[in-house]
Amino acid sequence: MTSTGVTLPRRLSAPEPGWTVSADVVVVGSGIAGLTCALRLRERVDRVLLVTKTVLSAGSTQWAQGGIAAALDPEDTPQEHLDDTLVAGVGLCDVEAVRALVTEGRTGCASSWPSAPSSTGTPAGRSS
Numbered sequence: 001m002t003s004t005g006v007t008l009p010r011r012l013s014a015p016e017p018g019w020t021v022s023a024d025v026v027v028v029g030s031g032i033a034g035l036t037c038a039l040r041l042r043e044r045v046d047r048v049l050l051v052t053k054t055v056l057s058a059g060s061t062q063w064a065q066g067g068i069a070a071a072l073d074p075e076d077t078p079q080e081h082l083d084d085t086l087v088a089g090v091g092l093c094d095v096e097a098v099r100a101l102v103t104e105g106r107t108g109c110a111s112s113w114p115s116a117p118s119s120t121g122t123p124a125g126r127s128s
Contacts, residue, residue: 023049032061070105078102 024045027038030052038050052059071078081102086093 021049023047025049026051030056031059035061070102072106081105 024047025041026049027034027041028051030050034050038048041048071081082099085098085102086095
């Protein structure tokens with residue numbers, strides 16, 4: 001039983017798999033991180049399997065507005081981004097992980113942000 005009084009099952013039941021496939025690497029998740037990982041892994045191995053919960057276009061990456069929480073404007077601060085992200089995350093965020101993302105996000109941006117495409121050809125910009 002959890003602290004909220006909810007009883008969790010010890011084991012989840014699932015039907016037998018309806019198909020099988022062989023792969024060198026399995027990437028779980030088809031957001032931008034999973035897709036980038038799959039593309040990079042494909043440069044190193046022959047068979048990469050990307051697993052998604054539904055169709056690729058149903059994910060949230062397209063709504064991520066660029067996906068980097070960085071204070072790029074001189075009037076923005078990492079603290080403002082931290083606060084906004086924690087509010088939007090409604091208690092589901094790992095505070096230290098979000099703090100790292102908002103304070104280190106700027107250094108992760110392309111050197112000519114915001115118009116430079118990434119190495120995968122994906123445009124990274126404010127209008128994403």
